Amino acid sequence: MPLLSIITFLPLLGAIVAAALPEKWARWITAGFQVATLGFIAVLFAMFDKSNPGFQFMERFDWIPQIHIQYLMAVDGISVTMVALSALLSFVVVLGSWNNDDKPKTWFILLLLLESGMNGVFVALDFVLFYVFWEWVLIPMYFIMAWWGKEDRSYVSLKFFIYMLLGSVLILFGIIAMYLNPAGHTFDMIELAHRHFPVGFQNWVTLLFYFGFAVRVPVWPFHTGHSDAHIQAPTAGSVTLAGVLLKTGTYGLMRVSLPMLPEGSHHWAFFIAAMACGAIIYGSVVACWQPDLKKMLAYSSVGHMGFAMLGIAAGTVWALNGAMVLAFAHGVITGLLFLVVGMIYDRAHTRMAPELEGVGKQAPVLGGMLGFAAISSLGLPGLAGFVGEFLVLVGAWQSDLPKIFPVIAGVGMLLGAAYMLWVIYRVVYGEPTEKVLKIKDATPIDIATAGPLMAISAIIGVNWNVLLSFVNPAVTHLAMMFAKGM
Amino acid sequence: MQQFLALAPEALLIVGALVVLFAELYGGDRAAAIVGTVTAAAAAILVWLIPAPAEMFGGMLHFGAGTATATLRSTIAGLSAIMLLWVVARGWAGFNAREAVSLMMFSTVGGMLLISANDLVMLFMALELATLPAYVLIGYAREDERGLEGALKYFLISMLMSLLMAYGLSFVFGLTGTTAYQAIPASSGALGLLAGILVAAGFLTKTTATPFHFWSPDAYGGSSPTSVAYVSAIAKVGAVWAFARFFIVVLPGMKPLLFILLGASVLSMVLGNFVAIIQPDIRRIMAYSGIGNIGYMLLGISSGSVEGAAGAVFFVVVYAVGMVGQMLVVAQEGPTLKDVAGLVHRRPYAAWCSVGFLFSLIGFPPLVGFFGKLAVFSAAYDAGYGWAVAVAIVVSVVSAGYAFNIIRTMFTPGEGTSQGWHGPKPRLRELYGIRGEALPGDWDRPMLEETTTYKQYPALAATVIFVLTFLVIGLGIVAQPLIQMLGVGLP
Numbered sequence A: 001m002p003l004l005s006i007i008t009f010l011p012l013l014g015a016i017v018a019a020a021l022p023e024k025w026a027r028w029i030t031a032g033f034q035v036a037t038l039g040f041i042a043v044l045f046a047m048f049d050k051s052n053p054g055f056q057f058m059e060r061f062d063w064i065p066q067i068h069i070q071y072l073m074a075v076d077g078i079s080v081t082m083v084a085l086s087a088l089l090s091f092v093v094v095l096g097s098w099n100n101d102d103k104p105k106t107w108f109i110l111l112l113l114l115e116s117g118m119n120g121v122f123v124a125l126d127f128v129l130f131y132v133f134w135e136w137v138l139i140p141m142y143f144i145m146a147w148w149g150k151e152d153r154s155y156v157s158l159k160f161f162i163y164m165l166l167g168s169v170l171i172l173f174g175i176i177a178m179y180l181n182p183a184g185h186t187f188d189m190i191e192l193a194h195r196h197f198p199v200g201f202q203n204w205v206t207l208l209f210y211f212g213f214a215v216r217v218p219v220w221p222f223h224t225g226h227s228d229a230h231i232q233a234p235t236a237g238s239v240t241l242a243g244v245l246l247k248t249g250t251y252g253l254m255r256v257s258l259p260m261l262p263e264g265s266h267h268w269a270f271f272i273a274a275m276a277c278g279a280i281i282y283g284s285v286v287a288c289w290q291p292d293l294k295k296m297l298a299y300s301s302v303g304h305m306g307f308a309m310l311g312i313a314a315g316t317v318w319a320l321n322g323a324m325v326l327a328f329a330h331g332v333i334t335g336l337l338f339l340v341v342g343m344i345y346d347r348a349h350t351r352m353a354p355e356l357e358g359v360g361k362q363a364p365v366l367g368g369m370l371g372f373a374a375i376s377s378l379g380l381p382g383l384a385g386f387v388g389e390f391l392v393l394v395g396a397w398q399s400d401l402p403k404i405f406p407v408i409a410g411v412g413m414l415l416g417a418a419y420m421l422w423v424i425y426r427v428v429y430g431e432p433t434e435k436v437l438k439i440k441d442a443t444p445i446d447i448a449t450a451g452p453l454m455a456i457s458a459i460i461g462v463n464w465n466v467l468l469s470f471v472n473p474a475v476t477h478l479a480m481m482f483a484k485g486m
Numbered sequence B: 001m002q003q004f005l006a007l008a009p010e011a012l013l014i015v016g017a018l019v020v021l022f023a024e025l026y027g028g029d030r031a032a033a034i035v036g037t038v039t040a041a042a043a044a045i046l047v048w049l050i051p052a053p054a055e056m057f058g059g060m061l062h063f064g065a066g067t068a069t070a071t072l073r074s075t076i077a078g079l080s081a082i083m084l085l086w087v088v089a090r091g092w093a094g095f096n097a098r099e100a101v102s103l104m105m106f107s108t109v110g111g112m113l114l115i116s117a118n119d120l121v122m123l124f125m126a127l128e129l130a131t132l133p134a135y136v137l138i139g140y141a142r143e144d145e146r147g148l149e150g151a152l153k154y155f156l157i158s159m160l161m162s163l164l165m166a167y168g169l170s171f172v173f174g175l176t177g178t179t180a181y182q183a184i185p186a187s188s189g190a191l192g193l194l195a196g197i198l199v200a201a202g203f204l205t206k207t208t209a210t211p212f213h214f215w216s217p218d219a220y221g222g223s224s225p226t227s228v229a230y231v232s233a234i235a236k237v238g239a240v241w242a243f244a245r246f247f248i249v250v251l252p253g254m255k256p257l258l259f260i261l262l263g264a265s266v267l268s269m270v271l272g273n274f275v276a277i278i279q280p281d282i283r284r285i286m287a288y289s290g291i292g293n294i295g296y297m298l299l300g301i302s303s304g305s306v307e308g309a310a311g312a313v314f315f316v317v318v319y320a321v322g323m324v325g326q327m328l329v330v331a332q333e334g335p336t337l338k339d340v341a342g343l344v345h346r347r348p349y350a351a352w353c354s355v356g357f358l359f360s361l362i363g364f365p366p367l368v369g370f371f372g373k374l375a376v377f378s379a380a381y382d383a384g385y386g387w388a389v390a391v392a393i394v395v396s397v398v399s400a401g402y403a404f405n406i407i408r409t410m411f412t413p414g415e416g417t418s419q420g421w422h423g424p425k426p427r428l429r430e431l432y433g434i435r436g437e438a439l440p441g442d443w444d445r446p447m448l449e450e451t452t453t454y455k456q457y458p459a460l461a462a463t464v465i466f467v468l469t470f471l472v473i474g475l476g477i478v479a480q481p482l483i484q485m486l487g488v489g490l491p
Helices: A003-020 A023-047 A077-096 A104-123 A127-136 A138-148 A153-180 A199-216 A224-232 A235-260 A262-267 A269-288 A293-314 A317-348 A364-378 A384-398 A404-428 A444-462 A465-484 B002-021 B029-049 B068-090 B098-116 B120-138 B145-176 B186-206 B215-221 B225-249 B255-277 B282-302 B306-333 B348-361 B368-382 B386-411 B426-431 B458-477 B480-485
Strands: A056-064 A069-075
Touching (some): A003 A069, A023 A077, A069 A077, A069 A127, A077 A104, A077 A317, A077 A444, A104 A138, A104 A235, A127 A138, A138 A235, A138 B386, A153 A199, A153 A224, A153 A235, A153 B368, A199 A235, A199 A262, A224 A235, A235 A293, A235 A465, A262 A269, A262 A465, A269 A404, A293 A317, A293 A384, A293 A404, A317 A384, A317 A465, A364 A384, B002 B029, B002 B068, B029 B068, B068 B458, B068 B480, B120 B186, B186 B225, B186 B255, B215 B282, B225 B306, B255 B282, B255 B386, B282 B368, B282 B386, B306 B348, B306 B368, B348 B386
Antiparallel strands (some): A056 A069
16 A cells, blocks of 8 residues: 555645535545544554664655656655654644634645645655655645735745745755766665765755755744744644744755765764754744744744754764654644644734733633643653753764753753743733733633644653654664764 | 658648638638637647658758657647637637737747758748747737837847848858758867857847847737737747757857857846846736746756757746746736736636746746756756856746746735836836836726627636646646657756
């Protein structure tokens, strides 16, 4: 059974079906196809051989043989967790926007298209196919922002798109360069990882890929396309953007830079780590100053993803495991945060922290969810946010990067705690303001939306082996390949 | 006698064009368009049914190059047929259709002959046959001053450059001693280079490449969008093939000449994509977009390799499909940004299809335009023009700017678009030859259905646009057959 193709294209099929049938069925069709996709992902996990560090469930046939483009899909431990995250958050987003009645048909079709593209990014292993999905996600994302976004949507959605496109074309340039290098001559990403490119070539191509992926992550100072987008996007857009699209950047670096260009990655490791630390400090400091909750979350994402980048730069087993866990946990937690902030916004029509004091008193369940998410995010041991950052710090310390980097990152962790506690102090506690007094507490569907994410955060925090058992073999293999570049 | 049958598609089109010319006698515009559609479609199919000899008329025509010539002849006729089917439904967007259809068919024959031209005289004749009707098509709106001005500009520049090209061809004849395509001797030195430059200048003009692009924005901007759909897209396919083939067969490996083409390519890409952003009229946007796209195409030709040439041809074919689609949408909805504002609420399918065309034009995967770009970029990179590819890749991002100018207007009218914007500043207007006040308001008119006496069949027009969208997507996902037939490969 071509499991990966099904997982990738089932949402697309759903979009076509939803387009063909009347508007009132759209949300049920969407939910149905997404549950089916999740079912297939469950099958994938059940059949996945955890001890195998290589690729599994491979589907390979020629797509355009004249120019050596294949249809190649496979997963290893790294991608399988990311696909799960993508499908899970997509479903959560649909639940979260269940009552959307502004052009609901188009809305749900776009969400399905988005899921299809995101799933595809993580399973495609031919460079051209990868690039197809890599760009694909931008189109639904653009329309989601441009139509359902906040006041400044038209400008911001375009800026986001152009920004992402700039990153993408750098990657395209890198892909062409690798293909035309005498050592390359294939788009097969598995094969390319076994080729040995000349060192000088690796150095500049690594930089291309770094900038291309950094725009997606986003790494400071390339975050400006994202931070506005997070603020202006509708809740669903913010959740998928923060939860999954950012992860495609770190995933790309782990899939492309480390195994294919190990020498280049070593050459730039210091630079990448320095930029990552810059992102951690910058993101956390700026987040501290933001009264706008969504803006704060956007900058906190810059900070948290900086940890993942630091882990990738370090390249040790611990650090890479940490980067993976962090990527997953950040997807779940930040998704949850955006979701809850979105719920509050829908009720109070403001995102400004000073106007939102006392949500916890007025709406205990909503406040509780926000508090839980904030505590997860600040890295309290026992919840998911802690694991990744801890592993990254240990891994970075073990690596041959200067010890100052993990120290800086540790300070960043502290700052992260500061702004999150500030949010809890102001928004969850405090005396309800006039606006807050009018809001109603969470409905059952809100709880059903946020509940799974909270549960996952707790499960990973308590027993991170659930995740690591999938990730670790592949990451160990990856760290070995990276170490060859020394 | 048997072998002349290979020209049956072209002959059929000529007969069809003559029949169409007398459509007054048997039913007028719609009958003309129907005859045109049927003959063009029949020609497109006939190309495949009649086996062509390798050469004809003592080598004046050439049907070799694998399946490429047949594919391109069929493509040109087929695209014309698809477009004429739209004309059946919509008319020539407010003008008399019969002469326009006839002219378009003559030009189509010229394009098909360009594909098989294998002789200097044949090349020139076919090129002129392809462009002469285009002048008339561009000036078809004869009450419109701007249209006439554009057409005159087109005619004068294009004619001048044709003559220069003929001058260059005479040098080639002098160097090789024959009018048949033959590589000029390696020892021809400066004279060979001069011949090459003159011929290239002619081709650059016909394909609207910088620095000979000046006519195209004015010509397109003043004419009926339906004419633009043909002239800017289908008419270029034959010219590009002839261009690429001439440089491979007659002027192989002339490094300085290739550098000149590379320079023209980079200039076209940069100028076309940047200037397209500030245009208020979609015809002008697409004219500049065409300049930019021809720049990408030239990257392929300037690489001097067979892969590059094949890539360039593939690129222009897929460009033509997207361009025809986009211009037909414009033709039925109105040519300025103001006309298409909020199109998604008025006619959702047209807006969504337009997104498909525009994304294909800017090379967004998996639409077919992406594979065209991949082919020419690879060829240029392999030829050692890494920096030019870098430029091309950066301006690809810029090209999203004009595409989104249109998309934003269609989908989110009035939000940050150029609604309140009244054309470039006076100085700039002068520079670009834009006349009159406040361009965006010029065409403030109701929808096509309400203005023309030609009975409209919106469903048929929609079908045509769907077919073109389907091609743009389908040829991308199943790109293999077209790539194989055109002999495209990566270096």
